[in-house]
Amino acid sequence: WGNNTVTDSWGSSDGTSYGNITSDTFKTTFDGDDDYINLDLNGDKFGKTVCNNGCTVCATTNNVLEDANYQTIVSRYSPTNDDRFFWLTKTDESDELRFYISGDGTSAQLIQSTSTGIDFSSENIICGVYNGSITTNGTVKIYVNGDYNSTSVATTNITSSAWQDDQSVMVGVLRDDVSTIYDFNGSMANVTIYNRPLSDEEVSAMYNTSRPETRSSYYIRGDDAVAGYDFRLNQNSDDIFGSNDGTDTGITYLGTGAYFTNDKIDYSSVGFDTETDNISIFVRFKTDTAAA
Numbered sequence: 001w002g003n004n005t006v007t008d009s010w011g012s013s014d015g016t017s018y019g020n021i022t023s024d025t026f027k028t029t030f031d032g033d034d035d036y037i038n039l040d041l042n043g044d045k046f047g048k049t050v051c052n053n054g055c056t057v058c059a060t061t062n063n064v065l066e067d068a069n070y071q072t073i074v075s076r077y078s079p080t081n082d083d084r085f086f087w088l089t090k091t092d093e094s095d096e097l098r099f100y101i102s103g104d105g106t107s108a109q110l111i112q113s114t115s116t117g118i119d120f121s122s123e124n125i126i127c128g129v130y131n132g133s134i135t136t137n138g139t140v141k142i143y144v145n146g147d148y149n150s151t152s153v154a155t156t157n158i159t160s161s162a163w164q165d166d167q168s169v170m171v172g173v174l175r176d177d178v179s180t181i182y183d184f185n186g187s188m189a190n191v192t193i194y195n196r197p198l199s200d201e202e203v204s205a206m207y208n209t210s211r212p213e214t215r216s217s218y219y220i221r222g223d224d225a226v227a228g229y230d231f232r233l234n235q236n237s238d239d240i241f242g243s244n245d246g247t248d249t250g251i252t253y254l255g256t257g258a259y260f261t262n263d264k265i266d267y268s269s270v271g272f273d274t275e276t277d278n279i280s281i282f283v284r285f286k287t288d289t290a291a292a
Helices: 200-210
Strands: 003-006 015-018 028-031 036-040 055-062 071-078 083-090 097-102 109-113 124-130 140-144 147-151 169-171 174-176 179-181 185-194 247-249 252-254 257-259 264-266
Touching: 055 071, 055 083, 055 200, 071 174, 071 185, 083 124, 097 124, 097 140, 109 140, 109 147, 124 200, 140 200, 147 200, 169 185
Parallel strands: none
Antiparallel strands: 003 015, 015 036, 028 185, 036 169, 055 124, 055 185, 071 083, 071 169, 083 097, 097 109, 124 140, 140 147, 174 179, 247 264, 252 257
16 A cells, blocks of 8 residues: 556656555556556646647556446546546446547537447457647547547537646546546556547557567467567566576666667576577567667
């Protein structure tokens, strides 16, 4: 119990977790009883402007409890004040996802639900996209596992002055003044908020690189897999299959992988002989062209 820092993989928008949240390499689990993460207190880091030019909210969910109540995934939303900005949530229907956007924070808002049922007991990569701005009316769209699902009929634009009200960006609950409601009960991973609308192709690409069978830690597996290293999810040089851990020298681990600047990981102790064994090595990398 207590609170702990939740690190932003790409920048400085770290959050704070509360309650009995537990985490492992691949997910964070919420028990549905006042477990939540405050990503952005009062919205001062990014929440007040994140949808000025459109926005996208995505998360991976799994093992969500089936009950007759809403379960919040990501929100900047108070249902009793004029601070209803955005809310991605499972509804009180067992198989329904909904995304809310309000241009001016009032009850006049876009509400879109999935057009087909979702099995929340299984892993799902879900996204809500708003494609308007402070000058242009837009719709909200929902995507499930890389596929477009539905679009709102109504449209709205963002009233930037209304979005300056203090309202925190939360994961796992709504914050209603000082209390929290609509707790999430299940596991969640890869919560990502973009300050623009992702395209159909980008959402599909996100799913194709995030689903379990294509994550880097699954590129090699089976009885003949000697070692595997997932720098993106694990953020260390430990072997995910066994005990062939590496030794780091100067490596920086980010949410997108391991960053090398004349640094190294020593794997000289791995359990195979590169001089006599036939081996296959799979590596995904990107060069830093600015430094090249």
